[in-house]
Amino acid sequence: MNTVITAFTERGIKLALRLSELTGGKVFAPPRFSRKGVNVIDAPLSEWTGKYFNGNEAQALIFVGACGIAVRSIAPHVKNKMTDPAVVVVDEAGKFAVPVLSGHVGGANELARKIAAFIHAVPVITTATDVNNLPAVDEWAVKNNCVIGNPECVKNISGALLEGKSVGVAVTSENIAAPFPVTLWLRPKVLVLGAGCNRGINPSEFERAAEDFLSGAGVSVLSLRAVASIDLKKDEEAMNIFAERHNIPFVTFKAEELQALEGNFTASEKVREFTGTDNVCERACVLCAGDGAVLMRSKTVYNGITFALARSEFYGNSKII
Numbered sequence: 001m002n003t004v005i006t007a008f009t010e011r012g013i014k015l016a017l018r019l020s021e022l023t024g025g026k027v028f029a030p031p032r033f034s035r036k037g038v039n040v041i042d043a044p045l046s047e048w049t050g051k052y053f054n055g056n057e058a059q060a061l062i063f064v065g066a067c068g069i070a071v072r073s074i075a076p077h078v079k080n081k082m083t084d085p086a087v088v089v090v091d092e093a094g095k096f097a098v099p100v101l102s103g104h105v106g107g108a109n110e111l112a113r114k115i116a117a118f119i120h121a122v123p124v125i126t127t128a129t130d131v132n133n134l135p136a137v138d139e140w141a142v143k144n145n146c147v148i149g150n151p152e153c154v155k156n157i158s159g160a161l162l163e164g165k166s167v168g169v170a171v172t173s174e175n176i177a178a179p180f181p182v183t184l185w186l187r188p189k190v191l192v193l194g195a196g197c198n199r200g201i202n203p204s205e206f207e208r209a210a211e212d213f214l215s216g217a218g219v220s221v222l223s224l225r226a227v228a229s230i231d232l233k234k235d236e237e238a239m240n241i242f243a244e245r246h247n248i249p250f251v252t253f254k255a256e257e258l259q260a261l262e263g264n265f266t267a268s269e270k271v272r273e274f275t276g277t278d279n280v281c282e283r284a285c286v287l288c289a290g291d292g293a294v295l296m297r298s299k300t301v302y303n304g305i306t307f308a309l310a311r312s313e314f315y316g317n318s319k320i321i
Contacts, residue, residue, distance in 0.1 A: 002057060003058060003059070003061075006028045006041065006061070006062070006064065007028075008030060008065050009065070012064040015090065019062060019090070023111075045069075046073050049061070049073040052085075062088050062089075062115070063089045064089075064092055074100075074101060081102060082105055084106060086099065086102045086107045086111050095122065096121055096122050096123075097113075097115040099112040099124075103125070103127045105138045109123075109139070112125065113125075129161060129162070132162060137157050137184055144171075144186075147223070149185030169186060170186065171186045172186075173190055173219045175219060189223060191311055192228050192289045193228070194229065194284040194286070195228070195229050195306065196229060196280040196306040198305070201238045202238065206305060207241075207242055210242060213309070219309070221246060226249050226251050227251070228250075228287070229250075229251075229280060230253060230254075231254050231255075232252075233252060252284075253287055255275055258277040258280065259276070265278070265286075266282060279299065281306045282298060285308050285310035292313045293312050296309045297309040
């Protein structure tokens with residue numbers, strides 16, 4: 001977890017540097033505290049916080065100081081529990097570690113417990129499921145590499161657990177009928193989309209074709225963990241835009257890596273002539289999915305685009321709990 005730590009007093013900076021040893025995070029402080037190992041906060045605090053809160057540079061922010069400072073700093077940037085980073089406040093004496101935002105999905109509760117164990121502090125956990133010793137489905141999803149398909153349902157599920165009622169959770173990459181009156185969909189990140197395309201294909205056309213392909217395979221786009229192709233396509237705009245839009249990596253392989261993969265693939269001499277391997281999309285998705293991968297859908301051709309789909313192991317096809 002990429003972490004940024006900030007402190008505002010001499011005592012707080014000493015603690016921040018200790019927390020940096022634990023988390024590997026960078027320490028920041030006002031200019032007057034500049035020294036080795038301490039970076040300078042070079043903008044008004046709320047503006048500086050926004051840089052890390054809204055960017056990809058930090059998954060967690062630790063404030064060593066008062067809760068009020070942290071709350072005022074993050075307030076303009078808070079969006080929703082599914083995307084906000086973890087925010088933890090530790091008092092400068094190191095007595096308490098308080099998760100103030102994104103306790104479950106962002107991992108702030110777990111980070112606070114980790115910090116507390118390291119500095120012998122008290123983790124101040126306030127989320128209802130935790131204080132009642134009940135499972136938090138959103139936290140479970142993160143730990144098990146799942147995406148919540150309908151986050152608006154989390155509150156209903158958690159509320160039902162607190163009331164002692166039964167809940168319905170479906171862990172599956174498949175687009176199946178809802179098995180419960182109220183179903184929380186957890187989409188495991190187990191699918192790899194293999195792709196090939198003509199140079200300069202329109203990104204919107206690529207997106208539409210991918211949606212049609214995944215729909216035909218009966219799976220959710222939320223379960224994609226990567227899009228894979230040959231390294232000749234590493235700068236292909238359509239593929240890079242697709243990966244960025246769906247917040248997944250774009251992975252490419254050399255022709256010899258693809259060709260060396262054992263298995264039954266749809267061979268094409270024309271493809272071999274241009275790329276050095278007899279198949280790109282099938283080989284790329286299976287290689288990227290790793291050991292035990294299953295080719296779920298073989299090469300499918302659209303106008304100047306080819307797709308294939310592989311699945312790595314999780315709970316088989318579906319898990320209903």
